[in-house]
Amino acid sequence: MCKTVFFAAFLCGAALNSVMAHEQHRMECTETAIHAMHADIQAMEGGEAKTTAMKEIDMAEDMMAKKDMEACMTHMHKAMEAIEK
Amino acid sequence: MSDLPASRRHWLFATVAAVALLCAIGAAALYGGLFNVAADVPHSNALYWLLETARERSIAVRATGIVVPDDLADPRRIASGAGQYAEMCSHCHLAPGMKRTEISRGLYPRAPELRRGSDLTPAEAFWVVKHGIKMTGMPAWGLTHDDEILWDVVAFLRKLPDLTPEQYRSLVESAPKTHGESMEGGQMDHMDH
Numbered sequence: 001m002c003k004t005v006f007f008a009a010f011l012c013g014a015a016l017n018s019v020m021a022h023e024q025h026r027m028e029c030t031e032t033a034i035h036a037m038h039a040d041i042q043a044m045e046g047g048e049a050k051t052t053a054m055k056e057i058d059m060a061e062d063m064m065a066k067k068d069m070e071a072c073m074t075h076m077h078k079a080m081e082a083i084e085k
Numbered sequence: 086m087s088d089l090p091a092s093r094r095h096w097l098f099a100t101v102a103a104v105a106l107l108c109a110i111g112a113a114a115l116y117g118g119l120f121n122v123a124a125d126v127p128h129s130n131a132l133y134w135l136l137e138t139a140r141e142r143s144i145a146v147r148a149t150g151i152v153v154p155d156d157l158a159d160p161r162r163i164a165s166g167a168g169q170y171a172e173m174c175s176h177c178h179l180a181p182g183m184k185r186t187e188i189s190r191g192l193y194p195r196a197p198e199l200r201r202g203s204d205l206t207p208a209e210a211f212w213v214v215k216h217g218i219k220m221t222g223m224p225a226w227g228l229t230h231d232d233e234i235l236w237d238v239v240a241f242l243r244k245l246p247d248l249t250p251e252q253y254r255s256l257v258e259s260a261p262k263t264h265g266e267s268m269e270g271g272q273m274d275h276m277d278h
Contacts, residue, residue, distance in 0.1 A: 032125060036190070039127040043195035045204075 027080070029064050029072035037076065040083050053082035124193035133194070140218060144209050147216075151208040157240040161261065166241025167253070168260025169234060173226065174199070182250025192222050202246040210239045 027033065037057050044050040056079035063072035089097070114120065128136065156162060171180065176188050177196035189196055197203060205213065214235050217225035226235060241256075248256065 035126050039125075039193050039195055042127055042130070042133050043197060045201075 027073065027076060029060065029069045029076060031064075033076065034061055034064065037079055037083065041079070044083065049082045049085040053079045056082060124191065127193065136194075140221075144205070144212055144218075148206065148209040148212040151211060153207045153211070154236050157207060157236070157243060159240065162237045162240040163244050164256055164259045165234070165261050166237035166239070167256035169230075169238050170241050170245070171257045171260070174238070177222065181245075181248050181253040194221055196222065199242060199245055200248070203242065207239050207243065210242055211235060214238055 034057060037053075037060075041050060041053045041057060044053065056075045060072045060075035060079060063069075063075060127133070170178075175183060176186055177192060178199045179185065179189055181200050189198075203210065211232075213223065215225065215227035215232070217223045217227075226238075244256075245253075
């Protein structure tokens with residue numbers, strides 16, 4: 001019984017870690033993540049959300065070029081919000 | 086050639102030289118691997134627009150003349166289409182209540198999220214489902230499915246943007262046949278030959 005509970009807890013923890021790592025990887029301020037967002041934005045229908053997303057991702061790129069990773073992340077989050085609208 | 090006036094000869098020579106130069110640049114770009122085919126590096130916006138416009142026009146022209154069945158609102162068609170969609174399409178195009186999948190995030194160009202609606206007419210949607218789209222990951226389902234099943238999918242697509250996650254789940258559960266069952270005959274045929 002104990003073994004089963006520990007095994008279940010281990011599986012849950014592993015799954016949770018994997019999800020968190022995945023999300024963090026997605027939102028890192030890297031060229032790959034910015035490319036992925038560009039691809040998402042290209043697929044959006046034209047409109048306010050797309051304009052906002054484009055503006056935010058351009059700003060994120062600017063911030064990445066200036067090595068301001070915190071600001072880059074902030075703009076990436078805003079771009080993601082616009083993409084998911 | 087020698088009968089041509091000098092000004093015309095110069096013009097002709099310049100044109101031929103320009104074409105040759107363009108060909109040489111094109112060949113150098115092509116064989117030099119200048120174009121990056123990686124799916125994690127998006128096209129420039131200009132190239133994306135060009136390809137998207139080519140795709141949209143190609144679909145619109147080829148879908149002309151397709152006769153749309155008048156029973157696309159039939160609940161049986163919609164339910165059948167829901168079952169097909171859940172098995173064939175939802176991994177890439179997603180569905181109400183579904184988070185983005187690894188496939189949907191890795192495809193380039195991105196598969197449209199059809200729960201958000203589509204600009205395609207029913208005839209265009211049918212054409213796309215049947216013939217697929219080159220270099221997008223969209224397969225030609227017409228090679229393995231008959232037209233009636235594909236029209237069921239189109240019937241469902243018209244309904245999809247209005248569905249809540251619960252309604253979607255319930256429709257899929259009410260599908261008269263699963264994709265696996267409807268393909269069983271085809272698979273058996275394939276094994277017989």
